[in-house]
Amino acid sequence: AQSVTQLGSHVSVSEGALVLLRCNYSSSVPPYLFWYVQYPNQGLQLLLKYTSAATLVKGINGFEAEFKKSETSFHLTKPSAHMSDAAEYFCAAALSSGSARQLTFGSGTQLTVLP
Amino acid sequence: SQTIHQWPATLVQPVGSPLSLECTVEGTSNPNLYWYRQAAGRGLQLLFYSVGIGQISSEVPQNLSASRPQDRQFILSSKKLLLSDSGFYLCAWGPGGARGIQYFGAGTRLSVL
Numbered sequence: 001a002q003s004v005t006q007l008g009s010h011v012s013v014s015e016g017a018l019v020l021l022r023c024n025y026s027s028s029v030p031p032y033l034f035w036y037v038q039y040p041n042q043g044l045q046l047l048l049k050y051t052s053a054a055t056l057v058k059g060i061n062g063f064e065a066e067f068k069k070s071e072t073s074f075h076l077t078k079p080s081a082h083m084s085d086a087a088e089y090f091c092a093a094a095l096s097s098g099s100a101r102q103l104t105f106g107s108g109t110q111l112t113v114l115p
Numbered sequence: 116s117q118t119i120h121q122w123p124a125t126l127v128q129p130v131g132s133p134l135s136l137e138c139t140v141e142g143t144s145n146p147n148l149y150w151y152r153q154a155a156g157r158g159l160q161l162l163f164y165s166v167g168i169g170q171i172s173s174e175v176p177q178n179l180s181a182s183r184p185q186d187r188q189f190i191l192s193s194k195k196l197l198l199s200d201s202g203f204y205l206c207a208w209g210p211g212g213a214r215g216i217q218y219f220g221a222g223t224r225l226s227v228l
Contacts, residue, residue: 032214043121043205043219044159051214090159094215103215107158 002027004093006106014114019063019078021109023091026072031093033074034103035065038088047089050074061085086113117142121206121220128227134179134193136223138206141187146208148189149217150181153203165189166211201227 007022025031032051036044048059055067061084065076074091091106121138128134140146150162161174163181171181178197182190189206203224207217 032216034216036219041203041222041224043221044207046216046218049216092215102161102164103217105159 002031002093002104004091004104004106006089006091006109008109009107010110010112012112012114013081015083016080019076019081019085019111021076021089021091021111023065023074023076023106024072025074025091025093027093030067030069033065033067034092034094035059035063035074035076036090036092037061038090038108040087044090047076081111081113083113083115086111117208117218119206119208119218119220121223123223124221125224126226128196128225130198130227131195134191134196134200134225136191136204136206136225138189138191138220139187140208143187143208143210145186145211147211147217148183148187149207149209150189150191151205151207153205153222155202159205163191196227198227201225 003026005024013019034049035047037047038044047063048057050057050067058064063078065074067074088108088110090108092103094103118141147166149164151159152162153159163173165171165183168183179193203222205222206220209217
């Protein structure tokens with residue numbers, strides 16, 4: 001069974017510093033991968049998606065993620081954090097075969113941006 | 116473009132009362148539909164999903180139920196709410212046949228007192 005692990009339930013960075021949120025997946029078949037962001041009391045917003053095309057994926061709000069098959073990772077980065085980036089981030093995976101109708105979510109990483 | 120509507124945004128209900136949360140999608144046909152629950156400080160728990168009218172799959176046994184009376188309408192119900200039903204409920208839709216991508220509604224904050 002596939003699983004998604006997000007290392008670090010809480011990450012704090014200073015404004016202007018690099019943001020790095022880690023995500024590893026476990027699957028015998030490379031899955032489709034997604035990052036979502038959730039602001040307080042709101043739904044999840046899709047940041048970016050990897051669907052077996054380019055391994056470096058650019059998303060909204062200056063975020064990007066790189067798919068590394070050898071490391072089974074899909075880490076999310078942003079060169080310079082902004083106060084508005086403070087939110088919870090979820091990594092999710094969907095198998096590229098089978099029903100592919102469900103996402104497996106990581107447990108989330110709460111990003112705090114310090115002034 | 117596609118949009119998803121979920122209401123109400125906030126709901127306070129007494130223990131033992133019924134529940135009905137509604138979700139509708141516009142701008143697409145035959146979507147996959149999902150209900151998730153997010154307890155305070157917890158991740159997302161898939162409750163139900165549907166790939167077509169009248170087709171409901173339950174992921175977690177509980178006192179909740181789901182129905183899909185129309186192609187783009189998904190309803191979450193309960194006959195008698197429990198305190199443990201409190202949480203943030205999210206509806207999502209995904210294109211039928213696509214590789215798992217899902218788009219989420221704004222959520223309903225349910226407090227059972």
